[in-house]
Amino acid sequence: MRKRIMNHLFGPVPSRRLGLSLGVDLLPFKTCTLDCVYCQLGPTTCLTLSRERRVSTPEVLAEIRSRAEAVEEGREEEFDYLTLAGSGEPLLHLGLDEIIRGAKEVIDKPVALLTNGTLFFREEVRREVLEADLIVPSLDAATAATFQRVNRPHPDLSIEKVIEGLVHLRKEFSGEIWLEVMLVSGMNDSEAPLIAEAAEEIGADRVQLNTVARPPAEPVQPLSPDEMVGMLEVFSSAEVIADWTREGSKGTRALIFDLLSRRPCTLDDLAAITSLHRNEILKYLEVLEAERKISRLHHGGGLYFQAPDR
Numbered sequence: 001m002r003k004r005i006m007n008h009l010f011g012p013v014p015s016r017r018l019g020l021s022l023g024v025d026l027l028p029f030k031t032c033t034l035d036c037v038y039c040q041l042g043p044t045t046c047l048t049l050s051r052e053r054r055v056s057t058p059e060v061l062a063e064i065r066s067r068a069e070a071v072e073e074g075r076e077e078e079f080d081y082l083t084l085a086g087s088g089e090p091l092l093h094l095g096l097d098e099i100i101r102g103a104k105e106v107i108d109k110p111v112a113l114l115t116n117g118t119l120f121f122r123e124e125v126r127r128e129v130l131e132a133d134l135i136v137p138s139l140d141a142a143t144a145a146t147f148q149r150v151n152r153p154h155p156d157l158s159i160e161k162v163i164e165g166l167v168h169l170r171k172e173f174s175g176e177i178w179l180e181v182m183l184v185s186g187m188n189d190s191e192a193p194l195i196a197e198a199a200e201e202i203g204a205d206r207v208q209l210n211t212v213a214r215p216p217a218e219p220v221q222p223l224s225p226d227e228m229v230g231m232l233e234v235f236s237s238a239e240v241i242a243d244w245t246r247e248g249s250k251g252t253r254a255l256i257f258d259l260l261s262r263r264p265c266t267l268d269d270l271a272a273i274t275s276l277h278r279n280e281i282l283k284y285l286e287v288l289e290a291e292r293k294i295s296r297l298h299h300g301g302g303l304y305f306q307a308p309d310r
């Protein structure tokens with residue numbers, strides 16, 4: 001099954017929290033304010049705090065409009081959320097407000113923003129996201145040392161500023177805020193009580209605890225299920241993010257599995273062969289890995305995915 005190539009839209013992909021999520025990618029690959037050790041997309045190639053008009057708003061809105069028409073006519077899959085996410089930090093795109101407002105004029109689905117939350121200390125950034133329905137920021141540290149170790153931020157960012165920005169966002173934004181905490185064994189788990197205090201101060205509607213699903217390119221380890229459950233004692237009224245709630249498009253998953261049954265492929269190989277967005281492929285790879293149908297293989301400096309019994 002081949003999907004029509006869209007420049008900025010990907011999916012819908014199955015999301016643990018959002019059901020079927022139609023993604024909007026507003027940035028060149030790996031443009032981010034952080035370079036997290038657990039990033040599934042690999043190292044940040046452009047570490048910046050500079051907000052620019054990185055995509056054309058009319059172009060993005062035209063794609064959303066055309067997808068909305070296709071869904072209405074039954075030519076494309078329904079989705080639950082339109083999600084601003086993608087290959088880097090969406091807050092680095094200047095003009096998010098125009099995209100959120102424009103999208104809400106053509107679709108009747110909620111608009112979610114997945115963000116690392118690092119730029120909310122700037123008032124103008126907070127103003128641009130006020131019309132979103134849901135903001136899902138992350139917070140993995142409460143001290144400078146852990147922020148450096150886990151998130152490896154741009155040198156002009158401080159964890160105090162990040163937390164302060166999230167506190168301001170909560171006061172000004174009337175939609176839901178779900179704060180995600182990514183726990184990495186031996187890196188930020190001992191700081192959990194301090195992160196929990198910061199989460200309390202922020203006052204998000206939900207606190208969602210996550211851990212690295214599979215070791216990405218870097219040698220980082222997840223917390224065990226028992227350790228994750230133990231974290232519920234540390235974070236009051238938090239939840240451990242459950243597994244996939246939906247399976248997504250079986251056709252796409254079957255296509256990716258079929259390719260990996262023939263030969264091991266890198267993420268880039270799969271993107272080139274299928275014309276799918278890397279983020280979309282990653283979601284399916286994670287589902288296939290969780291089902292133990294495929295595994296990872298490090299070879300010649302590259303990361304490959306393979307079906308073990310091919």
Ligand code: SF4
Nearest residue numbers: 032034035036039116
């Ligand atoms: S904030 Fe997200 S995109 Fe940026 S490095 Fe961290 S995990 Fe990757």
